[in-house]
Amino acid sequence: xxxxxxxxxxxxxxxxxxxxxxxxxxxxxxxxxxxxxxxxxxxxxxxxxxxxxxxxxxxxxxxxxxxxxxxxxxxxxxxxxxxxxxxxxxxxxxxxxxxxxxxxxxxxxxxxxxxxxxxxxxxxxxxxxxxxxxxxxxxxxxxxxxxxxxxxxxxxxxxxxxxxxxxxxxxxxxxxxxxxxxxxxxxxxxxxxxxxxxxxxxxxxxxxxxxxxxxxxxxxxxxxxxxxxxxxxxxxxxxxxxxxxxxxxxxxxxxxxxxxxxxxxxxxxxxxxxxxxxxxxxxxxxxxxxxxxxxxxxxxxxxxxxxxxxxxxxxxxxxxxxxxxxxxxxxxxxxxxxxxxxxxxxxxxxxxxxx
Numbered sequence: 001x002x003x004x005x006x007x008x009x010x011x012x013x014x015x016x017x018x019x020x021x022x023x024x025x026x027x028x029x030x031x032x033x034x035x036x037x038x039x040x041x042x043x044x045x046x047x048x049x050x051x052x053x054x055x056x057x058x059x060x061x062x063x064x065x066x067x068x069x070x071x072x073x074x075x076x077x078x079x080x081x082x083x084x085x086x087x088x089x090x091x092x093x094x095x096x097x098x099x100x101x102x103x104x105x106x107x108x109x110x111x112x113x114x115x116x117x118x119x120x121x122x123x124x125x126x127x128x129x130x131x132x133x134x135x136x137x138x139x140x141x142x143x144x145x146x147x148x149x150x151x152x153x154x155x156x157x158x159x160x161x162x163x164x165x166x167x168x169x170x171x172x173x174x175x176x177x178x179x180x181x182x183x184x185x186x187x188x189x190x191x192x193x194x195x196x197x198x199x200x201x202x203x204x205x206x207x208x209x210x211x212x213x214x215x216x217x218x219x220x221x222x223x224x225x226x227x228x229x230x231x232x233x234x235x236x237x238x239x240x241x242x243x244x245x246x247x248x249x250x251x252x253x254x255x256x257x258x259x260x261x262x263x264x265x266x267x268x269x270x271x272x273x274x275x276x277x278x279x280x281x282x283x284x285x286x287x288x289x290x291x292x293x294x295x296x297x298x299x300x301x302x303x304x305x306x307x308x309x310x311x312x313x314x315x316x317x318x319x320x321x322x323x324x325x326x327x328x329x330x331x332x333x334x335x336x337x338x339x340x341x342x343x344x345x346x347x348x349x350x351x352x353x354x355x
Contacts, residue, residue: 009048013048014044014045014048017044019040019041019044020041020044023035023037023041024036057090057091057092058076058077058090058091060077060091060093060148060150062150062161063161063200064161064162064163064200064201064202064203064265065160065161065202065203065205065206065265066160066161067158067159067160067161068158068159068161069157069158069159070097070154070155070156070157070158070159073095073152073159074086074095076090076091077090077091077093077095078090078091078093079093079095083123083135084096084097084098084099084108084123084135084155085097085122085123085133085135085136085138085139086135087134087135087138087147092146092147092148093147093148093149093150094135094138094139094142094147094148094149094150095150095152096120096139096149096150096151096152096165097151097152097153097154097155097159098110098120098151098152098153098155098264099153099154099155099156100210100211100263108121108178109121109178110264111213111261111262112261112262112266112268113193113268114238114241115171115193116195116268117168117171117193117194117195118151118165118193118194118195118196118264118268119191119192119193119194120139120151120191120192120194121178121189121190121191121192122135122136122139122173122189122190122191122192123135123136124136124189125180125181126180126181126184126187127180127187128187128188128189129187129188129189129190130190131190136190139167139192140167140172140173140192142166142167143166143167143169148164149164149165149166149167149194150163150164150165151163151164151165151194151264153263153264153265160206160265162202162264162265163196163197163198163200163265164196164197164198165194165195165196165197166194166195166197167192167193167194167195168193168194168195171193172192172193173190173191173192173193174190174191174193175188175189175190175191176188176189176191177189201310201313202265202266202310202314203313204313204314206265206314207314208260208263208266208272208280208311208314208315209260209261209262209263209266209272210260210261210262210263211259211260211261212249212253212259212260212261212271213261214246214249215241215242215245215246216242217239217242217243217246237287237289237292240287240325241270241285241286241287244285244287244323244324244325244347245270245271245285245323247347248271248283248285248323248350249271249273251350251354252271252273252354255354255355256275257273257274257275257354258273258274258275259271259272259273260272260273260274266311267306267307267310267311269282269283269284269303269307270283270284270285270323271283271285273354278315278316278317279315279316279317279319280311280314280315280317280318280319281318281319281320281321281353282304282307282308282311282318282319282320282321283320283321283322283323283353284300284303284304284307284320284321284322284323285323285324286299286300286322286323286324286325287324287325288324288325288326288328290329293328293329293330296324297322297324297328297333300322300324301322301336301337301340301342304320304321304322304342305320305340305342307320308320308341319343320341320342320343321342321343321344321345321353322337322342322343322344322345323345323346323353324344324345324346325346325347326346326347327346328344
């Protein structure tokens with residue numbers, strides 16, 4: 001499903017249409033799929049679904065990467081011009097704004113997490129955050145209430161549309177600690193776990209990354225779960241992953257490279273760096289043990305191929321680096337990475353990937 005209809009189109013709309021009189025869906029009621037349609041019948045579906053938005057509601061016409069004045073955005077779609085979460089009355093949208101330039105002043109730390117979700121801090125600058133806030137409840141319940149969650153970079157003036165997101169159906173949110181506005185006492189904050197809807201690429205004009213954010217190595221890892229898809233998320237591996245990432249970022253910075261963390265508009269790479277404006281190296285970090293080596297290397301290669309494909313239009317030259325805890329026990333991984341254009345390296349080989 002790419003889209004949910006705001007208003008259902010009943011079956012009778014098509015059974016009464018003479019263009020469908022001889023279709024197998026009507027002649028053979030219990031036949032299995034697929035059913036072939038001619039061009040005229042397909043056009044009938046397009047016409048019916050294309051006009052299905054709620055009466056008087058403006059159609060969403062922004063594409064990922066488009067910029068717009070926040071004032072004009074609210075004039076068209078509704079919602080408050082203040083705050084970072086805006087539930088619209090004029091349209092079926094919740095508008096969400098992330099701004100790394102100002103968010104930290106209010107204890108808002110929005111970022112991609114190791115689980116592949118974008119962690120977005122909820123509403124409320126002082127005191128514990130909870131779901132009495134209209135904005136927090138709107139994000140939590142947006143799927144149930146039929147509202148689209150639209151994420152923007154920037155919070156005032158000209159802002160950029162990142163795309164449509166949804167709360168993670170497995171873990172919609174978690175709680176964390178963050179300081180109040182102005183560096184006050186720490187309080188409980190809600191961290192929504194958001195996933196992109198679809199996989200639309202950003203245009204070439206959107207810059208990649210923002211200043212590197214040092215990963216917290218003091219985190220208490222969750223207990224290992226048998227179904228965890230990424231071994232880096234559990235046990236000793238999470239601390240190891242973050243240490244490897246921070247150490248490589250420090251080495252890159254020491255060599256005069258511009259080190260980056262992903263922004264909301266980027267795929268969730270671990271870190272990246274630039275030596276020149278036109279060159280970009282994107283890096284995935286993996287901890288390794290004898291038990292998880294194959295699984296981790298498979299995951300890292302797949303992730304890097306995805307990152308490369310999504311970023312290659314946004315830099316003149318993109319390199320992909322898989323940085324692992326130690327040399328793999330099986331040398332075939334070096335040959336495999338070389339064949340698919342990935343540089344595989346580990347501590348002690350920093351000059352190979354940073355030079």
